[in-house]
Amino acid sequence: MAWFEYRNGVLYAESVSLVRIAEEIGTPVYCYSNAALKANYKEFADAFGHRNILIAYSVKANANQAVITTFSDCGAGADVVSEGELQRALAAGIPGSRIVFSGVGKTQKELKAGLAAQVHQFNLESKAQLESLSEIAANQNVKARVAFRVNPDVDAKTHDKIATGRKADKFGVPIVEARGLYDLAGSLPGIEVVGVDLHIGSQLTDLEPFKDAFSRLAELVNALRRDGHDIRQIDLGGGLGVRYRDEEPPTALSYAGLVDKIFGGFGCQLIFEPGRALVANAGILLSQVIEIKHLSERRFVIIDAAMNDFLRPALYDAWHPIDPVCEAPVDAKREIVDIVGPVCESGDILGRGRAMSFLAPGDLVAIGAAGAYGAVMASNYNTRPLAAEVMVHGGEIAIVCPRLQLDELIGRDRLPQWLGKPTNPFDEHGAT
Ligand code: PLP
Numbered sequence: 001m002a003w004f005e006y007r008n009g010v011l012y013a014e015s016v017s018l019v020r021i022a023e024e025i026g027t028p029v030y031c032y033s034n035a036a037l038k039a040n041y042k043e044f045a046d047a048f049g050h051r052n053i054l055i056a057y058s059v060k061a062n063a064n065q066a067v068i069t070t071f072s073d074c075g076a077g078a079d080v081v082s083e084g085e086l087q088r089a090l091a092a093g094i095p096g097s098r099i100v101f102s103g104v105g106k107t108q109k110e111l112k113a114g115l116a117a118q119v120h121q122f123n124l125e126s127k128a129q130l131e132s133l134s135e136i137a138a139n140q141n142v143k144a145r146v147a148f149r150v151n152p153d154v155d156a157k158t159h160d161k162i163a164t165g166r167k168a169d170k171f172g173v174p175i176v177e178a179r180g181l182y183d184l185a186g187s188l189p190g191i192e193v194v195g196v197d198l199h200i201g202s203q204l205t206d207l208e209p210f211k212d213a214f215s216r217l218a219e220l221v222n223a224l225r226r227d228g229h230d231i232r233q234i235d236l237g238g239g240l241g242v243r244y245r246d247e248e249p250p251t252a253l254s255y256a257g258l259v260d261k262i263f264g265g266f267g268c269q270l271i272f273e274p275g276r277a278l279v280a281n282a283g284i285l286l287s288q289v290i291e292i293k294h295l296s297e298r299r300f301v302i303i304d305a306a307m308n309d310f311l312r313p314a315l316y317d318a319w320h321p322i323d324p325v326c327e328a329p330v331d332a333k334r335e336i337v338d339i340v341g342p343v344c345e346s347g348d349i350l351g352r353g354r355a356m357s358f359l360a361p362g363d364l365v366a367i368g369a370a371g372a373y374g375a376v377m378a379s380n381y382n383t384r385p386l387a388a389e390v391m392v393h394g395g396e397i398a399i400v401c402p403r404l405q406l407d408e409l410i411g412r413d414r415l416p417q418w419l420g421k422p423t424n425p426f427d428e429h430g431a432t
Contacts, residue, residue, distance in 0.1 A: 004284055015392075026388065029387055029389065030283055062375065064400050077100070130185055137189075139190075140190075149199065171199070172199075178220055179223055182224055203276060204239045234263055238276070287367065298337075307341055308380065335356065
């Protein structure tokens with residue numbers, strides 16, 4: 001079932017026309033399909049049947065409360081990497097007992113927040129993190145449940161900036177040093193060793209790197225058990241890829257088959273941290289054409305969404321489908337254009353060299369598969385207010401994050417007293 005499809009030549013999100021969303025909410029606006037989120041979750045969960053698993057949705061992929069709550073209602077836990085994400089997950093009704101706390105650099109404040117929430121598992125990434133956590137927990141007379149995120153030195157064969165399991169990456173502890181760290185962990189007063197963890201990267205389109213990494217992790221679990229550690233939770237991270245263009249990522253079922261083959265006999269709870277696979281195709285970014293600019297060599301379609309709204313094309317050279325909301329006739333003439341935003345950066349290109357039917361100012365376009373690593377990575381660069389976010393459910397539209405207004409944005413700044421001016425003319429309440 002396509003959650004975004006043309007009906008009578010107009011692109012719909014579930015039963016809501018994107019033209020209506022643009023009219024009622026304005027552009028740029030992220031639009032998520034509630035049905036798509038639930039279907040993606042179900043597909044992942046069904047692939048594992050009734051096995052003892054925890055699907056800890058990776059909040060970083062899309063942190064909107066409506067998205068997290070949708071997954072929470074499906075029974076999901078959460079994978080968080082900051083105190084902010086932890087608070088988001090708790091606020092969405094996910095109890096600490098279903099939260100894993102990942103993150104390469106956790107502050108003392110964050111470790112304390114994780115302890116206060118009694119998270120299911122801290123995924124530790126260094127000896128220093130281990131020692132800090134033990135000290136904080138011991139002072140409170142509690143024990144923190146921990147796993148080490150190990151770096152198996154496996155190339156995920158994905159974009160360089162989202163590969164995380166190679167020796168040179170900053171993440172995890174080298175798998176060859178893990179046994180020593182587990183022994184240390186086992187001797188510390190504030191620590192209870194419960195599991196192992198890895199996450200080798202994102203947007204994996206092949207099972208092979210998973211297989212390599214998981215096999216190394218399985219060997220480690222055996223060694224740790226021989227060393228006397230009670231390993232009962234195995235966290236396999238996220239990373240399952242999605243189709244943006246013509247990729248053929250593994251299905252959830254084939255991924256589950258691999259996991260079963262390697263870890264089926266361990267009698268452990270298996271934890272997964274999927275992000276992209278649950279949200280990418282459940283969202284689009286709706287934008288309006290501002291202007292068409294023909295220069296000698298190229299044709300630019302300037303739209304009102306930009307790299308500050310959607311960073312993936314500029315940051316990762318990511319390719320996303322871009323389609324007109326009002327479908328052109330099949331025999332309509334097409335031209336090759338660059339679809340760009342108005343931000344003052346040459347890299348502000350959302351789609352380069354696209355064959356598009358003629359677009360005119362005021363036309364709407366939808367950037368597809370924008371539900372993951374979209375709104376969460378947005379910024380106010382060029383003092384552009386963050387885009388609004390909406391969720392549709394059948395024929396209903398709900399604003400799940402209103403557009404930030406300019407006065408709110410500028411009103412956050414404060415003028416130092418020595419400038420001798422009102423604290424901030426945009427802040428009607430004055431400085432606080
Ligand atoms: N877990 C960790 C520790 C991550 O860093 C990430 C993302 O990079 C994820 C899970 C989610 O990955 P994905 O969105 O590829 O499933």
